[in-house]
Amino acid sequence: MTVQMQENVVRTNPPGEEKSTPLVQKMWSIGGGKGGTGKSFVTLSLGIRMARMGKKVVIIDADLGGANMHTLLGIRSPDLTLNDFLEKRAATLNQVCIGTPIDNLNLISGGDDILNLANPKYSQKERIIRNLKKLEADYIFLDLGAGTSFNILDFFIYTPGKIIVVSPFPTSVQNAYGFIKSALYRHLSRLFARNNEILRLIKRLIDPGSEERINSTVELIAAVDKLDTASAALMQKEVEAFQIKLIVNMAKSDENKKVGDIIKIVADKYLGVDVEVLKAIPFDALVEKSILLTKPLLFSDTGSEVSASLYEIASDILKA
Numbered sequence: 001m002t003v004q005m006q007e008n009v010v011r012t013n014p015p016g017e018e019k020s021t022p023l024v025q026k027m028w029s030i031g032g033g034k035g036g037t038g039k040s041f042v043t044l045s046l047g048i049r050m051a052r053m054g055k056k057v058v059i060i061d062a063d064l065g066g067a068n069m070h071t072l073l074g075i076r077s078p079d080l081t082l083n084d085f086l087e088k089r090a091a092t093l094n095q096v097c098i099g100t101p102i103d104n105l106n107l108i109s110g111g112d113d114i115l116n117l118a119n120p121k122y123s124q125k126e127r128i129i130r131n132l133k134k135l136e137a138d139y140i141f142l143d144l145g146a147g148t149s150f151n152i153l154d155f156f157i158y159t160p161g162k163i164i165v166v167s168p169f170p171t172s173v174q175n176a177y178g179f180i181k182s183a184l185y186r187h188l189s190r191l192f193a194r195n196n197e198i199l200r201l202i203k204r205l206i207d208p209g210s211e212e213r214i215n216s217t218v219e220l221i222a223a224v225d226k227l228d229t230a231s232a233a234l235m236q237k238e239v240e241a242f243q244i245k246l247i248v249n250m251a252k253s254d255e256n257k258k259v260g261d262i263i264k265i266v267a268d269k270y271l272g273v274d275v276e277v278l279k280a281i282p283f284d285a286l287v288e289k290s291i292l293l294t295k296p297l298l299f300s301d302t303g304s305e306v307s308a309s310l311y312e313i314a315s316d317i318l319k320a
């Protein structure tokens with residue numbers, strides 16, 4: 001836990017204010033591999049909750065190609081979007097931050113510029129990542145898109161806080177596990193990018209066709225240890241720091257809520273990754289209705305089970 005807590009805090013000083021109190025940001029990605037599990041809904045709800053507690057919050061709609069956060073907030077056509085930053089009309093992410101109807105909550109919109117944004121170049125993605133820590137905010141939430149493309153995984157890997165939103169359907173559970181696995185091995189592959197021997201071992205783990213299969217992270221670290229003890233120790237440390245918080249959304253029964261525990265057990269056994277299962281969010285038609293009415297406050301104002309769950313989840317995130 002200590003590792004996670006320390007890494008969750010990124011300290012930066014705004015230019016020219018080197019001596020001021022460091023800006024403390026907490027960055028969280030919300031991903032999960034599959035579309036429609038409620039990632040955007042959860043991101044927005046957490047953002048609203050933190051904002052109402054007086055925290056300065058920025059939500060980044062990083063669902064490049066399927067951006068809809070502005071719509072959820074009732075903003076028809078954002079004046080500035082991430083595209084302005086990517087095409088260098090704006091120099092910093094701070095400049096493309098727009099206000100929302102909710103105090104303390106700002107948005108960096110993905111905009112509607114779908115063709116331009118869907119596949120940003122590697123350099124563009126790296127520019128976003130480099131700029132993230134200069135954002136003036138207490139909390140930054142990145143709402144990720146579906147799939148396991150490198151663009152999505154790299155955002156997830158970068159932010160110290162990692163949240164997975166899963167729905168109880170088997171495909172969603174499979175995708176969530178696949179997402180965690182892809183993110184972890186992408187992270188390790190990048191970390192050891194210059195070490196061909198270790199890269200070959202990682203490949204034996206992720207490539208089902210390889211003859212001498214490595215079956216789990218534990219086996220991988222043992223194999224690395226035979227090559228180089230220091231690298232094995234580093235890998236072990238990185239895997240331990242790769243902690244995930246998981247939310248089962250749209251649960252219709254107690255049975256549904258248990259899918260979180262299944263992912264936790266499998267991720268521990270094969271990936272060595274610690275998954276903390278947070279409070280499940282029940283299915284409630286009110287969520288859909290509030291989204292259709294673009295009245296996001298509805299779900300934090302009602303005394304429903306959904307808002308109770310969201311409160312509990314937000315307190316866990318605040319404590320992290």
Ligand SMILES: Nc1ncnc2c1ncn2[C@@H]1O[C@H](COP(=O)(O)OP(=O)(O)O)[C@@H](O)[C@H]1O
Pocket residue numbers: 034035036037038039040041042249250251281282283284285286287288289291306
């Ligand atoms: N707990 C819930 N109960 C009922 N409907 C929900 C719930 N969470 C999300 N939804 C609905 O599911 C749809 C997809 O949610 P969204 O947040 O856009 O998913 P994602 O961002 O993962 O693609 C939305 O129409 C939303 O209203």
Ligand SMILES: [Mg+2]
Pocket residue numbers: 039040041063143144145
């Ligand atoms: Mg979404």
